[in-house]
Amino acid sequence: MLAFAADENFNNNIVRGLQRRNPGLDLVRVQDVGLSAADDPTVLAWAAQEGRVLLTHDVSTITRFAYERVRAGKSMPGVFEVSREVPVRVAIEDILLLAECSLDGEWNGQIRYLPLR
Numbered sequence: 001m002l003a004f005a006a007d008e009n010f011n012n013n014i015v016r017g018l019q020r021r022n023p024g025l026d027l028v029r030v031q032d033v034g035l036s037a038a039d040d041p042t043v044l045a046w047a048a049q050e051g052r053v054l055l056t057h058d059v060s061t062i063t064r065f066a067y068e069r070v071r072a073g074k075s076m077p078g079v080f081e082v083s084r085e086v087p088v089r090v091a092i093e094d095i096l097l098l099a100e101c102s103l104d105g106e107w108n109g110q111i112r113y114l115p116l117r
Contacts, residue, residue, distance in 0.1 A: 001024075001025070001026065001099050001100060001102075002026070002098065002099045002102050002104075002107070003026040003027075003050070003051055003052045004025070004026065004028070004052055004053050004054075004095070004099070005027075005028055005029070005043075005046070005047045005050065005052040005053070005055065006027060006028070006029045006030065006054075006055045006056075007030055007054060007055065007056045007057075007058065007062070008029070008030050008031050008035070008036060008037070008038075008043075009057060010056060010057060010082075011057065011082075011084075011088065011091070012029075014055075014082070014088055014091045014092055015029060017089075017092040018092055018096065021092060021096060022096055022099070022100075025099060027055075028052070030043055030046070033046070040058070040065045041068075041069075044062070044065055044066055044069055044076065044079075045069075045074075047077060048074065048076055049075075051077055052077060053077050053078040053079065053080060054078070054079045054080070055082060056079060056080070056081055056082070057081070057082055057083070057084050058081070059081050062079060062081065063079070063081070063111055066111055067111070070109045075108070076109050077105075077107060077108055078106075078107025078108060078109070078110050078112070079110075079111045079112070080098065080111075080113075080114055081111060081112070081113050081114065082114045082115075083113070083114065083115065086115045090115050090117075091114060094114045094115055094116045097116070098116075
């Protein structure tokens with residue numbers, strides 16, 4: 001199963017819903033590991049070091065920094081950009097589906113946008 005990191009501004013209702021629906025889901029919030037107010041490259045580097053796919057709503061800057069990591073040949077386990085417009089229930093279902101059905105390393109170097117539909 002995938003391991004996730006939720007960035008600092010990720011909707012906590014989604015985080016709580018994911019944890020309720022699957023208590024065994026490997027999900028940490030970056031602020032819980034001492035990365036409050038860290039810049040995007042730092043968050044991406046930490047997620048890569050930990051092998052975690054990053055969950056974010058940030059479509060304006062994360063994408064650029066993630067692709068810069070890939071172009072530089074650095075590890076980037078993946079980014080799932082979740083639209084702020086997607087209902088919480090749909091975001092939870094999509095993330096759980098991806099967590100349970102993805103292979104290890106399947107999202108390396110990729111950015112995917114949710115909702116899946």
